[in-house]
Amino acid sequence: MARKSRWQGGESVAQRAQAVTFNDALFNMIVGMVLLIALFMLMLNPKGAQSTNVAAPPGNIIIEAYWNQIDSRTKKPVDTDVDLWVKCVNDQPVGYSNKGTALCNYLRDDLGNRSPDDPVNYELTTSRGIAHGQYCVNVHLYSNRSNVYPITVKVTVKIAKSAPGASGGDKVASTPVLVSDVVLKRTGQELNVFCFTINEGGALVASQTFTSQGICLRSPANAATGKCDEGTAPFSQQQP
Ligand SMILES: [Ca+2]
Numbered sequence: 146m147a148r149k150s151r152w153q154g155g156e157s158v159a160q161r162a163q164a165v166t167f168n169d170a171l172f173n174m175i176v177g178m179v180l181l182i183a184l185f186m187l188m189l190n191p192k193g194a195q196s197t198n199v200a201a202p203p204g205n206i207i208i209e210a211y212w213n214q215i216d217s218r219t220k221k222p223v224d225t226d227v228d229l230w231v232k233c234v235n236d237q238p239v240g241y242s243n244k245g246t247a248l249c250n251y252l253r254d255d256l257g258n259r260s261p262d263d264p265v266n267y268e269l270t271t272s273r274g275i276a277h278g279q280y281c282v283n284v285h286l287y288s289n290r291s292n293v294y295p296i297t298v299k300v301t302v303k304i305a306k307s308a309p310g311a312s313g314g315d316k317v318a319s320t321p322v323l324v325s326d327v328v329l330k331r332t333g334q335e336l337n338v339f340c341f342t343i344n345e346g347g348a349l350v351a352s353q354t355f356t357s358q359g360i361c362l363r364s365p366a367n368a369a370t371g372k373c374d375e376g377t378a379p380f381s382q383q384q385p
């Protein structure tokens with residue numbers, strides 16, 4: 146005699162229907178919980194807002210200097226203190242002894258290779274807004290404990306404008322609009338990298354970019370040579 150299947154009787158069909166209904170309800174509940182958890186995570190960590198904040202540049206006109214030459218004796222970045230000096234429109238120049246004006250801030254003064262956790266040589270000055278007018282950028286070789294010469298410094302200028310429809314300080318970083326390598330050959334030397342002009346639309350006026358070694362931002366020009374490279378105290382320390 147064949148054994149009767151548990152699901153072949155009327156009562157067994159009812160039990161099966163009840164089990165299917167229970168399974169469907171359980172499945173729907175699990176799916177609902179997963180969707181709720183996913184929605185909650187998105188509310189806690191909105192991807193768009195996070196990426197905007199991480200990418201937000203520190204200012205509008207961004208002037209950076211790098212000098213990462215490797216000292217052949219220590220195999221580390223050269224222990225050299227270069228200073229970035231920037232004059233923004235009609236403000237006093239900003240640099241290590243005058244870190245902020247109405248338009249610009251000197252945000253990073255790199256002292257050289259000061260610790261094992263200091264692998265880069267990098268300085269940063271940024272503007273607050275994009276005022277139209279002339280900006281001049283100089284570099285000064287303050288000290289060179291590595292005694293490695295010459296020191297090549299790469300200077301870049303970027304312009305970061307507000308993103309369309311963005312609120313607050315959200316900005317979009319630009320690619321560099323100016324890049325120049327300058328070669329410092331002795332301690333105390335100050336060189337003009339370039340001067341550039343920003344128009345009323347916040348754009349670089351390419352035809353008005355120039356370099357002049359008569360433009361001194363840290364130290365007054367040497368009376369004998371006319372160059373701004375030796376010996377005298379910074380402008381900002383001479384002022385009352
Ligand atoms: Ca420095």
Ligand SMILES: [Ca+2]
Pocket residue numbers: 255256257258259263264265266267
């Ligand atoms: Ca450094």
